[in-house]
Amino acid sequence: MSVNYSVVIMTAPERSLRADARRNRESVLDAAGELFARRGDNVQMDEIAARAGLGVGTLYRHFADKRALRAAIVGRRFEAVTSLARAAEELSDPWAAFETLLFGYLESAEPDAAFRFAILSPEEPSWGDIEAEKNAFAGSVERIVQRAVDAGVLRADFRASDFVLITRGAMANMSGNGDWRRHLALQLEGIRSRAE
Known part of the structure; x- marks a missing residue:
């Protein structure tokens, strides 16, 4: 019986990437929630990214504005x-x-x-x-x-x-x-x- 190892190799990083993306999204939401609660709409997107420990590009990949x-x-x-x-x-x-x-x-x-x-x-x-x-x-x-x-x-x-x-x-x-x-x-x- 032959096993297609390439499928296993390809899907593991994809699963990891999706898990990372989910974690990043939740980190952004947590950070934004905390900052919005404290300062309202005066918070800037780069501040939210910094609080989440992510780059601004990662933030904008999840949320346009x-x-x-x-x-x-x-x-x-x-x-x-x-x-x-x-x-x-x-x-x-x-x-x-x-x-x-x-x-x-x-x-x-x-x-x-x-x-x-x-x-x-x-x-x-x-x-x-x-x-x-x-x-x-x-x-x-x-x-x-x-x-x-x-x-x-x-x-x-x-x-x-x-x-x-x-x-x-x-x-x-x-x-x-x-x-x-x-x-x-x-x-x-x-x-x-x-x-x-």
Whole structure:
């Protein structure tokens, strides 16, 4: 039986290169997240590359500009909260599912200042770059909201787009002292239907 060793020799470096590229991308995202969180949009791409321990060329191979970098930060957070949203969908109580999603999403955003900066920035992320992640999360939000409306526990005119408004308002109030929770509790009083 003959073995084609050239395939083994060729694929090992390719696998290593892909692993290196993934590590480099994650290093850039970590560095950008830290710097955006501290200094906002004043951070320059060469500073991010230096913090990641990479050359500027490597950074630009992964991200064309700061907008693409912000989109990737948002996409990474959406990947994490989509599993939370799917777990919330499994809850039998529609209000509990909505509250679990809302608080879980915001609690995951609280320590991630770079994500909040990207979401609240006047320049929206490039959604085309993270369409799959955004759509997966948005689909769960839509289903959870609709189920709560249908069950009569959420006001009849509430929409998934209102979820976005509420979460942005709470994020804008994340100052480190937990006031966003009071802000959110006041909003929940206004949107919860008492007709049940």
